[in-house]
Every structure is written in C-alpha cells, then in structure tokens.
Amino acid sequence: MAETLAEPATRTGDECFLSDMARIGDLPNSVKRDLQVICRRRLFSCGETVAEAGEPSEFVGIVREGILRMQKSLPDGREHVVGLLIEGDMFGLVFGGPLHFAIEAATDAEIYIFGRAAFEKIVMSSMELDRLLLLNLMNELDRARDWMVILSLPKIRARLSGFLIVMCARFQKIDHLITISRRAIRVRIPISRPDLAHLLGTRVESISRALHALADDGLIEILQPDLVEIRDLAALSEETGELDLGDPASLQRLVRALRTAQG
Numbered sequence: 001m002a003e004t005l006a007e008p009a010t011r012t013g014d015e016c017f018l019s020d021m022a023r024i025g026d027l028p029n030s031v032k033r034d035l036q037v038i039c040r041r042r043l044f045s046c047g048e049t050v051a052e053a054g055e056p057s058e059f060v061g062i063v064r065e066g067i068l069r070m071q072k073s074l075p076d077g078r079e080h081v082v083g084l085l086i087e088g089d090m091f092g093l094v095f096g097g098p099l100h101f102a103i104e105a106a107t108d109a110e111i112y113i114f115g116r117a118a119f120e121k122i123v124m125s126s127m128e129l130d131r132l133l134l135l136n137l138m139n140e141l142d143r144a145r146d147w148m149v150i151l152s153l154p155k156i157r158a159r160l161s162g163f164l165i166v167m168c169a170r171f172q173k174i175d176h177l178i179t180i181s182r183r184a185i186r187v188r189i190p191i192s193r194p195d196l197a198h199l200l201g202t203r204v205e206s207i208s209r210a211l212h213a214l215a216d217d218g219l220i221e222i223l224q225p226d227l228v229e230i231r232d233l234a235a236l237s238e239e240t241g242e243l244d245l246g247d248p249a250s251l252q253r254l255v256r257a258l259r260t261a262q263g
Contacts, residue, residue: 018112021088023132024062031126038118044105051092053102059113060092066109067190069199072101081199083143084191086171090136094120106191143170151201153240157210159200161239164220164230185230186223193225214239 018032018039019025027035041064044050050061050068068085082101085091091103094116123129143166150162167187172178179186189196197204211228214220219236221229230236 021062021064023088023135027128027132028126031122031129034122034126035114035119035129038114038122040113042111042113044109044111046105046107048105050103050105050109050111051099053100054098056098057093058116060090060094060116060119061114062112063087063089063091064110064112067106068109068111069104069106069191069195070101071104071198079198080201081191081195083140083147084199086177086190089139090133092116094123094133106195146170147199150240155239156200156202156206157213158239158241159202160207160210161214161219161236163196163200164228165233165237165240168230168233181229183229183231184221185233187228187230189226189228 018027018036024032024035044066051057053071053073063085065087068089068091069081070083070085070091072080072082074080084106085103093099123133146162146166150159150166153159153162164187167189168178168185171190177188177190179188191199193204193207197207200207211220211222214236215222215228217235219230219232219239221231223229
C-alpha cells in the first residue's frame with residue numbers, strides 16, 4: 001500500500017486522536033505525540049486488499065473502525081480466512097519480513113498506518129510501546145489457538161457455537177457487536193456468510209443449517225441474518241465440549257452484566 005494514497009490523520013485542536021483507542025490510549029503522552037506525527041489515515045471498502053501476502057511489510061497498521069480478515073491461499077486455489085482483526089488490533093511486521101497471509105477489508109474500514117522505519121525508531125525508544133507490541137502478539141497467538149480449537153470440532157454447529165463464544169469473550173468491548181438486553185446477549189456477526197464459512201472450514205449452506213439447528217433447540221434466536229440472540233450461553237458452551245475458548249474472565253464479566261440487566 002503506497003503511503004501517497006493515505007492522508008494525514010489529523011483533528012482540530014490539540015487533542016491526540018490516538019488517546020481514545022484501546023491500548024494505544026494508555027501509552028505515555030510523549031509516545032502518542034510521536035506516533036501522531038507519523039500517522040496516516042486510510043479508508044478501505046469491503047473486499048479491498050490492505051496488504052498482499054508475501055510482500056515486505058512497509059507499514060504497521062491499527063484498525064480504527066471496521067473488520068479486517070487475514071486470508072491464506074491454499075495449494076488447491078481455495079481461499080481460507082485464518083483470523084479477524086477488529087478495532088484496536090495492530091498488524092504488520094515490525095523489523096521487516098514478508099507477510100504470510102493477505103489482509104483484506106471484511107467490512108468498510110478505517111485504518112491508521114505508520115511507516116515501518118519511523119515506527120521502529122519509536123519502538124526502540126519506548127519500553128511501553130515495545131510492551132504493547134508483545135501484548136498484541138500474545139493476543140494474536142491466543143486467537144489463533146481459539147480458531148485451531150474451533151476447527152478441530154467435528155460438527156459444524158459446534159464450530160459455530162465456538163465462534164459465537166469467542167465473539168462474546170473477545171469482542172464484547174465493541175458495543176455495536178455485542179449488546180446486552182434484559183432477555184439475552186445479542187451478537188452481530190461482523191462478516192459475510194461466505195467469510196464465516198471460510199473461517200469455520202465449511203460451506204455457506206452448512207452455516208445456515210447450523211444456525212437454524214441451534215435456534216430450533218432454543219440456544220439462540222435468529223433476529224436478522226447477521227444478528228443472533230444467545231438464549232442459553234451455558235448450553236452453547238456445552239456444544240463445544242466446554243473447551244477453554246476465548247477469555248474466561250471476560251465471559252464471566254459478560255454473564256454478570258447479563259444478570260444485572262435482568263434484575
């Protein structure tokens with residue numbers, strides 16, 4: 001992605017526009033100011049390529065809004081979604097090296113990008129930013145583990161159940177994806193059915209059948225094609241064999257919030 005296609009990510013006044021972003025906002029003000037100087041803003045339409053597989057990473061990106069998919073081309077020509085990047089996630093290889101998968105916009109997205117060389121200089125002088133990169137890497141590994149565990153499940157409805165649990169555990173801070181009503185937890189599926197099928201290693205038709213099977217059994221209610229209401233989180237977890245998916249502490253907070261909402 002050429003930096004000439006991006007625009008400076010500026011706002012009026014002295015406000016640091018990085019301050020309201022997850023994790024980045026916790027960095028020291030001096031580091032945020034340095035990052036703001038080299039930050040550029042880029043908008044991507046759904047389906048547009050953000051970074052090509054095999055290309056050297058010339059920039060580091062942070063998702064400001066929207067969802068990105070990490071996509072791998074298989075030897076037989078099929079494309080497989082290997083993970084998702086959400087608001088606040090970082091991507092791009094610091095200190096060089098080619099990307100092992102393509103990054104594409106799964107929805108319309110806004111990205112903050114930083115030239116790699118300039119970003120590396122700030123990392124070398126900031127212990128806090130270096131620690132943030134390590135935490136981001138650990139988070140990526142945790143998510144990759146979740147997807148591997150989900151794909152190991154033999155039944156599609158179990159994989160779909162695992163996906164919904166991971167959504168609840170890892171994406172609950174994004175208020176337009178996870179909301180709590182007095183009745184239940186609502187999950188907005190942020191990617192298309194074909195992308196979801198690729199992510200779960202199956203076909204679109206199988207995703208549809210699995211959704212309706214879970215609905216027929218009372219575990220979920222399908223409110224819209226991309227919006228479901230989880231009626232029984234414990235039963236949904238049992239579908240996966242109660243595997244350790246997502247962040248257990250985060251799920252517990254979500255359950256407590258649901259109980260509070262129910263009075």
